[in-house]
């Protein structure tokens with residue numbers, strides 16, 4: 330990976346992107362939806378900022394990261410790219426809210442009241458407005474035991490209300506990861522129910538972030554507006570973590 334020449338890497342990313350865009354288009358067609366209803370968020374975690382630049386050249390304007398330690402320097406290294414939207418998609422500790430509020434545009438993983446408070450304060454201090462999605466835990470058995478984050482469906486209205494009431498936060502909608510061992514179509518159908526209920530009270534909260542490399546078709550079939558795709562675009566993640574070189 331590190332030895333791949335830029336031209337070769339660019340060609341690889343271009344090819345993978347074309348395949349993923351085709352998958353999205355076909356899934357939209359199959360679901361009777363317009364292809365522009367779905368935004369591709371390319372998850373660049375563990376990959377270098379040189380890949381973010383290549384993706385940008387290839388037309389990508391939405392990138393996702395799941396760890397602040399990695400995302401903060403990467404966003405700083407790419408600050409010269411106009412119109413690039415950073416999506417924070419990982420579990421977030423309240424003590425990282427200040428850092429994340431400095432570069433993220435959308436936070437997909439808001440799942441508790443304390444995090445709402447911390448993000449709002451941090452966004453106000455940074456003079457920024459963050460779009461927040463309520464992460465929903467779709468594990469049918471024991472949401473609190475999966476350790477993967479997310480509010481139980483019953484808690485979603487309360488967290489959403491807090492986001493909507495916060496001065497520097499905007500309620501975008503909902504996000505979920507399909508639980509292991511569950512049919513993703515069933516999980517995403519459940520998410521769609523949560524999203525529909527949320528829109529009764531918050532008509533502008535139209536974002537549904539669902540679907541990864543393995544299950545984007547099921548997510549689009551259930552109404553996803555944002556798919557978060559890593560492996561299918563960038564390849565298998567290297568075991569070594571990204572380290573900023575400046």
Ligand SMILES: *Cc1c(COP(=O)(O)O)cnc(C)c1O
Nearest residue numbers: 372395418541542557558559560
């Ligand atoms: C890593 C990650 C993705 C991308 O997963 P792939 O299977 O590589 O496409 C999507 N969502 C979240 C929350 C992730 O952490």
